[in-house]
Amino acid sequence: MNVRQLMQVAPVIPVLVINDVAQAKPLAQALVAGGLRVLEVTLRTPVALQAMQAMAQVPDAIVGVGTALDGDDLKRAQDHGATFAVSPGYTQELGTVADAINMPLLPGTMTPSDIMRARDGGFTAVKFFPASQAGGPALLSAFGGPFVDTVFCPTGGISAATAKDYLSLPSVLCVGGSWVAPRNLVDAGDWAGITRLASDCHALV
Secondary structure, eight states: OOHHHHHTSOSEEEEEOOSOHHHHHHHHHHHHHTTOOEEEEESOSTTHHHHHHHHTTSTTOEEEEESOOSHHHHHHHHHTTOOEEEOSSOOHHHHHHHHHTTOOEEOEEOSHHHHHHHHHTTOOEEEETTHHHHTHHHHHHHHTTTOTTOEEEEBSSOOTTTHHHHHTSTTBOOEEESTTSOHHHHHHTOHHHHHHHHHHGGGGO
């Protein structure tokens, strides 16, 4: 799948911070059972790569790496089962390596200049981050004028209560959020609760 196709699998991409590898597979199973197949595992913990590897074993799960900062991050993640990447920003190195290893990349943008740099690299499907802090749906709506062929996945500070405001914009194909896998439910092993939260996401569109 290319990035645009990945963004249209479900309205929400869970942004996951995994602290315990043992939680990775049941968490992925719970999210997939609720209809959220595209999973972003952030490189923010020492076990993130092992968590990706465990999640990649779950049928129908599409596992990607988040917080990818350079080409080495992309290569290591791909070696551990990641099939796409999300970055907080965009660099030419990231774009070059992603193309070389055939890994779909969702580069981060926040300003018009960011979007133009990503477009120079061939990317018209981008992440908008940090969404709520940067200006939220109002700013994204304004971007729709000059960037008519660019689509966005807003991430950062989005909740179940605000997701619909973003998803109502024609330029937004999906949102990224951590609310579908809250730490208290993960630590409690409440996989049924997480499946219910994932299922609720489909009512957002």
